[in-house]
Amino acid sequence: GDLDLTFNNTGKVVSGIGTGADEIYFSTVQSDGKIIATGYSTSNSIRSVAVVRYNENGTLDNSFGTNGITTYSAGAQFSFGWEAVILPDNKILIGCEYKDGTNLSGFAILKLNSNGTRDLSFGDSGRVKIQYSNTENIALALKVQNDGKIVMGGFYRNPTPTPKANFLLLRFKSDGVIDSSFGTNGFAATNLSQIVASVHDDNGIYDLEILPDGKILAVGDVRVSSGNQLLALARFNSNGTLDSGFGTNGVGTIDLAGSVDFGWAMKVLPDGKILTAGFSNSGSSSMESLLARFNSNGTLDNTFGNNGTVVTPVTMANDHGYAVASSSVGKIYVGVFSDNSVGSDFTILAYNHDGSPDTSFGTAGLVTTNFNFAKDVSRHLTIAPDGKLVVTGSATVSGKVNFALARYHIAGVVPVELTSFGFRQDENRILLNWVTATETNNYGFEIERAGNTLSASGEMRWEKIGFVKGFGTTTEARSYSFSDPQPLRGISYYRLKQIDHDGRFEYSSEIEVDFSVPSEFLLSQNYPNPFNPSTQISFTVAGEGLTKLSIFSASGEQVAELFNQNALPGRQYLVSFDASGFTSGIYFYRLTQGNIVLTKKMTLVK
Template structure:
């Protein structure tokens, strides 16, 4: 097997499609200590969907000791409920974050499951914690981590602003965070949108997304917060860093922090509209030092792009290999792009790999990119993880009989 080849020992020919009986898509993945994979996302359409969670054995088969036949569906409201983040506690319990009650008007939702997929009655109310941040506008977790002290930190949306929330291990709001409230809406730049989170060893944390530097142009956004939820104004320019590629719209959706403290962002670049759905959209990356300065030793003046098609190519997940190579997951050849978390229409899974200096790794696929089709219809990756040192797993959605949870495994 060459680098980037599908691993035939996983699923069927390296691919897995998980049918919940309705439209579904996995938005996040976490790795258990036993190498089982936990996928979280949406089951149902974009107006009435529910939280969906599935667990795969390390070979890609559904783990029938979890939920019902390896799957759990949980309705939190009569409207749309979507899981967008998942993490595993040290005791094996599974924490899933997202929103309940629609993108436009819902609230932050965090659910904790026991290792067998049942709700953990010791968390929140019967295993569920729902919190409003911004009132009638939509709030959501898009990135989430479990801190070493067991607290749950989430970032995402609070209406038109960035949303921050931190919960105690029992699901209650952490009153040492956000001025005692445990949750807050934060204005970042002109209209900052946050999609990714990295917790640093100091207790500070980074968020990434995009911000409109002008009314018609979005750029990569990176910000750092203190452990109490206040913006760290010593980072970048008063706490923020914005990065433009070529004068078009650039949207960051993924982040990884190297062992040397350098910060890598990935996303969609060179869109001709501010939500990333038109033009020759390219997969793009930037790297910064720990103070927020572009790392000019990376790519070209701190930036790299890969452009496999003249359609929309992009990044939704990032992970780092032990040899310093950067692995990204996302999509290739989408006809209308995948603004935010929209369902795939026509493209395929994409896995990209960069060398440590930001150059595309030409030993991986074609020009650093691997394209995976499931059934000739719309597929898209949402998250990527290293299952072992020599295997990459990407999860997302693949259209077979309809859009399903999907995963694929590749050789590093």
């Protein structure tokens, strides 16, 4: 829960985009650590979609758009960017809502190239605008199927018999053309209030997920009476019809003791269970953060929290759970927006896999961050590829609302998955080798060694004997090796200290090595080879006697003598050769004792 001080030196960033109010509604992180933030920017009383890319260190990415910023107005008085998806080719889709001066609103999609310019091959010069009804059409979610088709969700206002909102899904082909094979001419409108309670009332989608089988999950709310609003989780078939095998008639609901239960965000877990975040007034006159977990069939998971739900009060004001994320080790994070007139902060709640508070995070599972301004509003959170938590929203500075971001460390996220760690003895050396399955933010490995004796306090005496650079972030298996040219005789131990780019580290398990020096006349290959300017040569002898180790040029001229003294069997000798004064080329080193001679070749490369 600590702020990541490599992010703008403080862990926090505030950016003014337009001359008026600017706010982030959604953020996502590229594989290289750059952050895409979408929302709106205001200038001259016109709100436009704003897309901003930040470098991993929190500075604006000047290679994107204009000084890191792209704005777009859908020819309307108000435009908002609600959600962004980074495509496999690094192009970016933004789901948008627009509203003109007559209060007529609609759905829009903006597609950008990776440098922030519009992708002119998509829709009408990189953009698509569409309406379902001639009243309100509110776009709140966008996801992309495996086949490249684009699904948007939200709600529309049905004008008859009385104006009420209804679930609305629409699907586009990858080029921005509406997909007529979905629903009715590309639209799937559903009155969930009618299905749940046989009434005509408000209901709407606030978040979407596409399942591996192509079915669509949608979370939001459904009003069943003037005093009762339920959290609704619905599953649709790939053609836009409700999936009757999910929940009850395709819908799972939460109806706690209060009058309002609302779903704003969701996350599908690897086991198929579904987390939802929102708010409820079940235990208070004000709203409190609501976290729930559903089974994959749409029933509440009674092994989580209190029969599937966790209600958490944060402030005395209304607290809305607006985003949810789950880490690779099963921790759950909920972003909370506190609807305070003054004094609100970025707020994060952390939970264990069973719904209990994660007391290792912040204070009893709660972290708040003040940007030193009057009102800080967090709107979204996401876990970056390096395992850090990125939270985005707005901060008010001198009366102006601005983009705001913060980045946090998450305890327990291991940046490197080590799949094997072993050794072999190669003549007079110990060769260590290890393999990683994936790496995130990996700076490298320090190699540590300890002998078979303990300190006075009973601890092993570990020492650093080398370092191997890591591959940073990769999803491919990587192999590493390290040679210890002068191992300890007898029993010793080795371990790896994996270090990420922020200085955080994890130790590997230890391996035990029993190294015995052979009692034979043996000359090992120098290490490293090729070398510049120095290398090491090790040897052993079978019997006691005067022993010489000499260096010769390629022409046979002796150019150096490294060892000329009595040598004993059962010992390993390690000699360094500094070739700073020599030219590049092939050299030979010769070990002599009496009539026994061994010679090897080495290469100096400058």
